[in-house]
Amino acid sequence: xxxxxxxxxxxxxxxxxxxxxxxxxxxxxxxxxxxxxxxxxxxxxxxxxxxxxxxxxxxxxxxxxxxxxxxxxxxxxxxxxxxxxxxxxxxxxxxx
Numbered sequence: 001x002x003x004x005x006x007x008x009x010x011x012x013x014x015x016x017x018x019x020x021x022x023x024x025x026x027x028x029x030x031x032x033x034x035x036x037x038x039x040x041x042x043x044x045x046x047x048x049x050x051x052x053x054x055x056x057x058x059x060x061x062x063x064x065x066x067x068x069x070x071x072x073x074x075x076x077x078x079x080x081x082x083x084x085x086x087x088x089x090x091x092x093x094x095x096x
Contacts, residue, residue, distance in 0.1 A: 036083030040076035047072020 051068020
């Protein structure tokens, strides 16, 4: 218990994590979604930047930027949806 300000409150740490609270527990639960979001953003950025670079080299502006962005969005959404499906499968109770 933390009583440094005259108030009694539970100390944050391992006790709180065991009870399902705390930052670490919340992060573990959200990790698959965060991973999917990071991959979505990375795919869109890489596709767009790759298209921009190719447009500069080939002089086809803005067509390859558009193609790269669309491919990045499609790839990113595929990865994100797969992560979401994996997470939902883990949370379903077994059928008996």
